[in-house]
Amino acid sequence: MDERSVEQSGRQGEAVAKVKADALTDAAVLTYLRRNPDFLVRHPDIAGVLIPPVRAMGEGVVDLQQFIVQKLRSDISRLKLNQRKLIATSRNNLVSQGRVHAAIIALIGARSFEDFITVLTDELASLLDVDAVGFCLEASGE
Structure with a gap:
């Protein structure tokens, strides 16, 4: 299938989807809901996006339910x-x-002090995904 026929096929699919969407009318939705009265029970998440009608309560009366x-x-x-x-x-x-964890395993896996330093200088920064690693070593009084 060449590029042109793939593009044409995509346009045809979009056209079919648009025709199907246009065919879905208010009457069709109402008919479906009448035939499926438990729709909101099966799909309670849709209630959150529906806009309920505003009730006319009279002058100076606030619709507290709508506010809530x-x-x-x-x-x-x-x-x-x-x-x-x-x-x-x-x-x-x-x-x-x-x-x-990967850095600790690499450090623990060092067999000697030289291996430990190699892990520190060559691997640790990439294992931790950082730019630089600092290491301090203190000598004992002995």
């Missing part, structure tokens, strides 16, 4: 963002922990 729903939606959005950040932080910590 909006606050809960805001809280859910904030919590989902915090959850994504926590998961990303956990993944980064896991990667860092793996690097530290």
Whole structure:
């Protein structure tokens, strides 16, 4: 299949998807929901994106239910963002922990002081994914 026919096939697929999306009317959705009254029970997550109608309560009367729903939606959005950040932080910590473990295993595996220094100077920076590694050694009084 050449590049032109792949491009044509892609355009045809987009056109079919658009026709199917255009064919989905309010009436079709209503018919489906009438035939499947437990739809929201099976898919409760969709309720969070639906916009409920605003009730006319009269002059000076506040729709507290609408206020609570909006606050809960805001809280859910904030919590989902915090959850994504926590998961990303956990993944980064896991990667860092793996690097530290690999570095420790390399240091422990050194058979002599010279091997230890070689690991420090040649391998440790790349194992820890850092630019430089410092090492201090103190002599005992003996």
